[in-house]
Amino acid sequence: FSAIYCISTMGKTKNNATSIPNLLNSLKQAKSTADAQTYVAALEKYQDQELRPKSIIQIMACLNRAGFHQDAIKWFNCTNSTLKLNATAYTCAIIAHAKMRNGQLALQLLTNMQDKGINADRVACNAAISACERCGQWQKAFEVMEFMKVKGICRDIITCNTVISACAKAGEWQRAKQLMESMESEGIVADTITYSSMVSACDKAGEWQQALQVMQNMQSKGVQPNTITYSATISACAKGGQWQRALKLMEDMERKGLTANTITYSAAINACAKGGQWQTAVRLLRDMQNKGIPANTITYSAAISACEK
Structure with a gap:
């Protein structure tokens, strides 16, 4: 109702130049999608x-x-x-x-x-x-x-x-690495997003050792990993069957006060499944429930896989 009223009021103005700024301002402040759509439709007449x-x-x-x-x-x-x-x-x-x-x-x-x-x-x-x-x-x-x-x-x-993110989605970790190295020569300082994308590229390619190396490099340069970085590294370790390393990374996260999410736990449970550690997988699933972290299809599939071995 408020959007329709505003439109009808603005329609009475004689100056189109003031109507457009008013519509744009109203669009910025719209409190619902319906109101926003009304303002967008009103703009079309211009x-x-x-x-x-x-x-x-x-x-x-x-x-x-x-x-x-x-x-x-x-x-x-x-x-x-x-x-x-x-x-x-x-x-x-x-x-x-x-x-x-x-x-x-x-x-x-x-x-x-x-x-x-x-x-x-x-x-x-x-x-x-x-x-x-x-x-x-x-x-x-x-x-x-x-x-x-x-x-x-x-x-x-x-x-x-x-x-680098584009490379990560394609698993082109070597191209991503080359770009990171060239950044240094241009004085472009890599940040957490850079390293996280680089780790994701390694994860996609199944290069768990490279993922761990990237994690080590970023910390040595004073760049702190976040939940995304850890989740991707844990996922890489899972693909490489490195369940112990995956759990160690989970411990590091907790020690640093970082909150693990559904992706993190799913990757860790998958690592346990590949390592035949069904009891640890179940413990992680219970830990998720206790912390109110929602499990998804990937989580349950990994947990079931762990119990089957």
Whole structure:
């Protein structure tokens, strides 16, 4: 009701320039999805009016922040043919495509920018890399990073972390490792996200020894592992049949005050299953229940597997 009332009130204003800012402000403060959708729908009536590129960018950015990525793309598509949109507008569209896992479309926009003589910046390239990462296209992610190098666009920690994450999903731990090593020479300091993604790459590839080495390296450099880092390392140990190492990592987590989650416990129980340690697996399952940590299908499957051996 509140959204409908606001729309009807704004409809009486004579100045469209004030209506759009009001709608955007209301969208930012919307307390329900229904209200937000009402404001988004109200904005659509301005699509066939002449608006400045700055207004289009503000609308697209607001829609992206509110999670209405498809609508942000609609605004870009309906105005791009009539207005000369700048790099910021293209970046907003690329971000929207990245959020929607439209990797090819995000890359196409990056190409379109070059064709129109619009220089892409680091934000646009990082958004395109994010789209590749979300779609599992690690090779394309590297291509965009190479494009940045050719164009003289300096990569940053976000660039590298996203590419390493793309490698992690594909189990390309060696490529991820090479990128980490090159970061040092450029003065880009690896953080917890970097190392966690690197460990995930090792986990995906079944390289438990490499995962442990990465964990050791990060701590020697003063970078503290988090639950994600530990969970991935425990998972890698499970795949390598290293149940004792997995349990040791669980102990390390508790000593450091880190909270194990469903993924952590599932990996540890799986490690016990592979090592024939059914009693320890059951103990871990009970520990989860006592701590109120929900078990999932993977957890129960691992526990059942442990009891069968």
